Amino acid sequence: MLRHKQKMLLISVIRRLSSQSHPQNNKKTCLYDYHLSEGAKMVPFAGWEMPVQYRSGIIEEHLHVRKEVGVFDVSHMLQTRVEGKDRKHFMESMVVGDIEGLQENQGTLTVFTNEHGGILDDLIVTNTEQGYLYVVSNAGCAEKDLAHMKKKESEFQQAGADVSLSTIDTALLAVQGPKMVTALQPGLDFDLKKLPFMRTIQSRVFGADGCRVTRCGYTGEDGVEISIPTGQAAAVLSSLLASKEACVKLIGLGARDSLRLEAGLCLYGSDIDETTTPVEANLTWLISKARRSKADFPGAKVILEQIKTKPEKKRVGLISSGVPIRGHAKIYSEDGSLQIGEVTSGCPSPSLKANIAMGYVNTSFALNGTKVKVEVRQKKLDAQVTKMPFVPSNYFILKS
Numbered sequence: 001m002l003r004h005k006q007k008m009l010l011i012s013v014i015r016r017l018s019s020q021s022h023p024q025n026n027k028k029t030c031l032y033d034y035h036l037s038e039g040a041k042m043v044p045f046a047g048w049e050m051p052v053q054y055r056s057g058i059i060e061e062h063l064h065v066r067k068e069v070g071v072f073d074v075s076h077m078l079q080t081r082v083e084g085k086d087r088k089h090f091m092e093s094m095v096v097g098d099i100e101g102l103q104e105n106q107g108t109l110t111v112f113t114n115e116h117g118g119i120l121d122d123l124i125v126t127n128t129e130q131g132y133l134y135v136v137s138n139a140g141c142a143e144k145d146l147a148h149m150k151k152k153e154s155e156f157q158q159a160g161a162d163v164s165l166s167t168i169d170t171a172l173l174a175v176q177g178p179k180m181v182t183a184l185q186p187g188l189d190f191d192l193k194k195l196p197f198m199r200t201i202q203s204r205v206f207g208a209d210g211c212r213v214t215r216c217g218y219t220g221e222d223g224v225e226i227s228i229p230t231g232q233a234a235a236v237l238s239s240l241l242a243s244k245e246a247c248v249k250l251i252g253l254g255a256r257d258s259l260r261l262e263a264g265l266c267l268y269g270s271d272i273d274e275t276t277t278p279v280e281a282n283l284t285w286l287i288s289k290a291r292r293s294k295a296d297f298p299g300a301k302v303i304l305e306q307i308k309t310k311p312e313k314k315r316v317g318l319i320s321s322g323v324p325i326r327g328h329a330k331i332y333s334e335d336g337s338l339q340i341g342e343v344t345s346g347c348p349s350p351s352l353k354a355n356i357a358m359g360y361v362n363t364s365f366a367l368n369g370t371k372v373k374v375e376v377r378q379k380k381l382d383a384q385v386t387k388m389p390f391v392p393s394n395y396f397i398l399k400s
Contacts, residue, residue, distance in 0.1 A: 029075035030171050030230040034237065038250050045253060046140035048076040053252040061255035062350040065219055066391075069177035070251035071240055076139040078146065079168035079227060083132045086161040091125055091133060094152055096278060096297045098288035102127035107134075107198045107214060110286055111278055112148065117299030117306070118274035119281065121145050122266065124216060126200050134200065134212065136172075136225070138268050171233035175240065176223030176251075176259075178394060183246035184224065187239055188213070195224075197395040206239035208232035218256060220263025220393040258347050261356060264317060264388025270327060271315065271344040271358055279306040280360065282315045282388075313341065314366040317390060318357040320383035323376050324348045325357040332373040333365065336380045340365045343374060349390060356390045357383075 026049045035042065040051035051073065053061060064070055082090060091099045097110030107126030111119045121144070123137035137145045146167070153165045175184055181192045187206035192215075195201055200214040210229050217223035228236050240248050257267065266272045272281045277299065284307060291297055295304060318325065325346035330339050346357030357374075365372065368387050373380040 027076070029073055030233050031073045031075065031237065034234055035073065035250070040250070040252060043253070046076060046138070046142070048139060050076060051250070051252040052254045054250055056249075058252070058254035058258065059350045061249065061251045062258050064247075064249050065177045065221060065251055065255060065259055066351055067178070068247045068249070069175065069179040069183045070249050070255070071237060072174040072176065072251050072253075072256055073171075073237075074174050074225065075171045075230075075233070077172055078135075078137045078139065078142040079170065079172065080135045080137075080146070080149065081132050081166050081168055082135060082149075082163065083166075084161070084163035086156065086163045087133050088127070090152065090156055090161065090163040091135075092291075092297065093156075094148065094298065095123070095125065096287045096291055096303070097125060098290050099125055099127070099133070101288065101290060104129040105200050107200060107216065108286075109198075111272075111283065112145065113278070113297060113299040113303070114274060115298050116274075117277040117279075117302035119268075119272045119276055119278065120148065120274060121268055122272065124198075124214075126198075126214060128200060128202075128212075130202070134168075134214075134227075140269055168227065169230065171228045171230050173226045173228060173233070173237060173240075174217055174219075174223060175226065175248075176217045176219045176221045178221060179246040180221070180223050183240060183243040183248050186243075186245065187236075192224075195396075196398040206236045208236050211236075215396060218263075218265060219259040220265070220389055220391060220395075221259075222394050222396045258350060261345055261347055261358070262349055262351055262389065262391040263393060264358070264390060266315075266358075267345060276315075276360070277303055277306060277311065279303055280311045280313050280315065310363055312363060313360045314363045315344075315358060315360055316366050317386045317388040318343070318346070318359060318372070318374065318383045319352075319386045319390070320355045320357070320374065320381060322355070322381055323379075324355045325374050325376060325381075325383065329357075329359075330375045331359055331361055331383075332375065332380060334371045334373065336373045340372065351391050358388065361385070 039055040121141040126134040205211040212227040329343040331341040341361035343359035370385040
C-alpha cells in the first residue's frame with residue numbers, strides 16, 4: 001500500500017513539475033554531485049536538473065519535515081540585488097507590495113502584476129540594512145522576471161532615477177521543520193529566537209562567511225533560507241546533515257510540492273499565472289492599505305475594482321477521499337449539472353491521509369463547506385470546499 005501511495009504521489013508531482021521543465025540544456029546547481037552521492041532521483045525542472053526524491057521516497061521525506069527537519073537545495077531560484085536611492089520606488093512600480101514601508105531587514109511576499117492585473121510571478125522582497133533590496137523569485141520565471149526587471153531598470157535610469165540591478169550567484173538552502181532551530185543554531189553567530197518570520201540577517205553559518213539567513217520557507221513549517229557562497233555550500237550542507245542535536249535529512253522537490261500544497265501555498269504556473277489576479281487567487285492580503293490608496297501598481301484599476309465588487313472566480317481548497325484529484329480536473333456543482341471551475345493542483349496528503357487539491361470556482365460556490373463534484377477518470381467524485389492551509393502553519397512570529 002505504501003509503495004502504491006509513493007507511486008501515486010510521485011506521478012502527481014512529476015506531472016506538475018514537468019509543466020515547468022525544458023527538454024534539454026538543463027543547468028546544474030553547485031550541489032548536483034552531492035545529490036547523486038546521496039542517491040537522489042534527478043528530474044528536469046525549470047531548466048535545471050533537480051532532485052525530486054532520495055532513497056526513502058516522497059512520503060517519508062514529507063513526514064520527516066513535518067516531524068523533524070529537512071534541507072532542500074533551492075539554488076535554482078533567481079536571486080537579485082537592487083541598489084540605489086530609488087530602489088524601493090523601482091520595485092513598487094512592478095509589484096503590489098508595500099516596499100516603501102519595509103523596516104530594515106524585513107521582507108514581504110508579493111507578486112509582479114501586468115496591466116490587466118494578472119500575476120507574472122510571486123517573489124519575496126527584503127529590505128536589507130546593507131542598503132539594497134534582496135529579491136528571490138521562481139526558477140521557472142527567471143528569464144522572464146530578469147527581462148522584466150531589466151526593462152524597468154532601463155526606463156528608470158533613462159528618466160534619471162538612481163537604481164541598479166544585479167544577479168546574485170550563490171547557493172540557496174532551505175532548512176525547514178520544527179527542529180530547524182535545534183539543528184541550525186550551533187552553526188550560527190546570532191540567536192534565532194531574535195529572528196522572526198520574514199526577517200533577515202547576514203551571518204557566518206558553520207564557519208562559512210558571506211551568508212544571508214532569512215526566516216521564511218515554502219512548507220508551512222518554521223524554517224529559513226540560507227544564501228551561501230557556492231564554494232562553501234557543500235560544507236554547510238554536510239555540517240547540517242551531521243547534526244547531533246536533530247535528525248536532518250535531504251529532501252527533494254517532490255516532498256517540497258506536497259508540503260506547500262498542504263500549507264495552501266501557490267505554485268506559479270499551476271495555481272497562479274497571468275490569467276489570475278491576486279484577488280481571484282485569494283491573495284488580496286498582499287495589497288496593503290498604502291498601496292490601495294496610491295493605486296499606482298500595474299493592474300491597479302482591475303484589482304481594486306475586484307476588491308470592491310468581488311471577482312467572478314476564486315481560489316479554494318478541496319478535500320476528498322478515494323481516487324486522488326489531479327490538476328485540470330473539472331469541478332461541478334453538487335448535483336453534477338454545472339461546471340463551476342477547475343483544479344490547479346492536487347495530491348494525496350501524507351499528513352492527513354486524504355486527498356487535497358486547490359483550484360478556482362465561481363465565487364458563489366467558494367464558501368467553505370460547499371459540496372461539489374470533481375471529474376476524475378470520467379467519474380464525478382464527491383469533494384468539499386475547505387479552508388486552507390490544510391495543515392496548520394508553524395511560522396515563528398514574535399508576540400508583541
